[in-house]
Amino acid sequence: MNIKQAKALCRTFPGATEDTKWGADLVFSVGAKMFAVTELDDKAKGISFKVEDDRFLELTDRPGIIPAPYLARVKWVHVEDLKTLSDIEAKELLTRSYELVFGKLTKKLQREIQG
Template identity: 70%
Template sequence: MDFETAKALCRTFPGATEDLKWETRAVYSVGEKMFAMSDHAVPATGICFKVDDERFLELTDRPGIIPAPYLARAKWVYVENAKALSDAEAAALLQRAYELIFAKLTRKLQRQIGEQA
């Protein structure tokens, strides 16, 4: 998984925004709710994102993937080794992270984002 490619993918989701937070983190959000976060620096050294509750333990059992610091209780993982996931699997997981957060938005906001796409 190439972290820069993953960051570029996050920017393509409907209604997704990228903000610099905590001076060093690129945060990807939809409806002002975070779904992924990475280093702002290029090249990035890792990426973290929301996962389904049932996938959390499976993913964190893999070498190179750990519970995300400060966000693990919300079922976020941190990929610290680019070889831990293939590009295709990473893309699917990032898409799912976006979908999980999008589903928590109000119906009105979901419609607004859908109309913009």
């Protein structure tokens, strides 16, 4: 999976929004809570996203995956090049990031997003 495909996937999640923050970062959110961050440039290779607490150490022990700058304390990882993950694993991790963030929203907001 490349960044263009990852961005397209993030756009398919119910209630997902995107905006530019910090000058050059594309941020994907649900209910105003971030679930993925990458560069605006489609030539970028890296992406950051939330993972489950028990997967954080496992993933950051792998080459090419580091604790996300500024967000590692809340269990975010940064994949330096998406090609280090299979397409299936990248899709699963991005989907799970969305689900983790969505699950923390209020029940009312979850219902509004689900329609």
